Amino acid sequence: MTRDTTMTKIMNKLRWPLGGALLTGALFIGLSGFAQQAQSSWWGDDHEDEYYAKNTGNPTHLEECGACHIAYPAQLLPKAAWQEILSNLDNHFGEDASIDTGIRSELTNFLTNNASDSNNAGKFRKFTRGIDIRNPPIQITELKYFERKHDEINDQKMVINNPDVGSFSQCQACHEKAEQGIFDEDTVNIPNFGRWDD
């Protein structure tokens, strides 16, 4: 009969506790994953990990900014861009979109409070990438991040010469939930081309 080595003796003592601990750890990781998935993310319930704009549905924003085009979610541009746009509404990309002073203040507050460089940006903070935040482009389609997100789109076929789209300014033409501030890929359906299946 051979004697047990020291290692054998240690392992004999540790076997069950160690096994139990490893199993408990594994179970914990697995179950907490399910729990997280079921209720919310660790970072809160507010779709921080999606392009899901907060605070949409502001009636003044919808009424005043949504008459001629989609009321672009505040999260798409930084504060400086919104301020620039709102101080030049009499020449708004070539059109006269002037409004009352009172309404203008209200809109400025709403838009800057939810801008891409605000605390309410969520995942839209990425739209501040690659631009000078103090002197940014005012056209959403000129943002570096916008261009990057759309670089797989065939501009001519899918947008410009697509009779049901026409321009990148018509977010809602392809982003089915754009008016609710939702832009995730699984909500994209390009007219005459179909869903975006990456």
Place this chain on the structure above:
Amino acid sequence: MQTTLKNTGSNDLGKPVQQYRGLLTKLRAKKHWPTLLLVMLLSLSAAAQAQTGNPVVDHLLEEYQSQGATNFSAANGGRLWEQSVEHSKAPTARSCTQCHGNDIRQSGKHIRTKRVITPLAPSTNPERLTREKKIRKWLKRNCKWTLGRECSAQEKGDLLLWIQTQ
């Protein structure tokens, strides 16, 4: 003053009875001036206000009249609507129909953004012509876009009357 008399025969005493026709005739005959005056004033003011039955529009029409507009004409409003206008600020000729269409009971489409515009006619879109501020804002902006200037009080009244009656 003429009164219309109808000889309806005789009464019990054998005397001819004169019967007056109509209330107005009766009033005139009785010379009931207060009532006559009231009736005249009411009908005059009704004509002046060009009652559309829409208080928001009526209020604006009154204002335009105080600014010098005379009788409003929906037909003139319709003509202005379809008119194609060239002006210095427009690269090509403009018309209200370019965004709102010829038949304003249908939806329109923004000529530049292609955004759908809900029908302008209250007959198919009851929320139209119910908010004075909104009417003022868009008349100002869109007259400037289409005509290159603000619409006159007369033009605005004609347009509103035309829109209201589509």
